[in-house]
Amino acid sequence: MKVLVLHGPNLNLFGTREKSIYGSATLADINSELEKIAQELSVEITCLQSNSESVLIDEIHRAGAEKVDGLLINPAAYGHTSIALRDAILGVSLPCVEVHASNIYAREEFRHKTYLSDIAIGVITGFGANSYFLGLRALVKSLTDRKKTSA
Ligand code: DQA
Numbered sequence: 001m002k003v004l005v006l007h008g009p010n011l012n013l014f015g016t017r018e019k020s021i022y023g024s025a026t027l028a029d030i031n032s033e034l035e036k037i038a039q040e041l042s043v044e045i046t047c048l049q050s051n052s053e054s055v056l057i058d059e060i061h062r063a064g065a066e067k068v069d070g071l072l073i074n075p076a077a078y079g080h081t082s083i084a085l086r087d088a089i090l091g092v093s094l095p096c097v098e099v100h101a102s103n104i105y106a107r108e109e110f111r112h113k114t115y116l117s118d119i120a121i122g123v124i125t126g127f128g129a130n131s132y133f134l135g136l137r138a139l140v141k142s143l144t145d146r147k148k149t150s151a
Pocket of ligand 1 (some may be wrong): 009010011074075076077078099100101102103104111
């Protein structure tokens with residue numbers, strides 16, 4: 001099973017950015033823990049961070065063409081603004097789990113809505129770096145269950 005992990009804009013600053021909100025884990029820390037979990041679950045993951053909407057969209061298209069099984073995405077601020085990101089995921093029918101380190105519902109109102117939440121299998125928000133780890137496990141379980149029921 002192959003999973004693409006996408007980190008959206010400003011997430012390269014994890015570990016130094018607004019630590020009281022996002023915690024002290026760096027993006028490298030998060031990716032390395034995700035790699036460990038992926039090995040445990042026998043899943044192949046590719047992790048990529050970009051500040052550019054177009055790069056994220058191109059990666060989603062590539063994942064669709066390469067028959068990647070699922071997407072774990074922290075869309076960061078693009079989640080609140082980008083219909084294009086939503087359309088890309090829908091366009092290649094990529095099952096996804098959306099994650100946020102902070103609890104977006106406990107923050108400013110403009111963060112309460114995301115353009116991905118209703119097309120995602122599920123959303124995990126507010127557990128810091130652990131949102132990613134829970135998200136990867138939930139995505140893989142969900143993809144495995146789907147494969148079983150479609151077999
Ligand atoms: C975030 C929450 C978003 O509202 C914000 O724009 C981010 C990070 C999170 O992980 O908590 O950049 O996605």
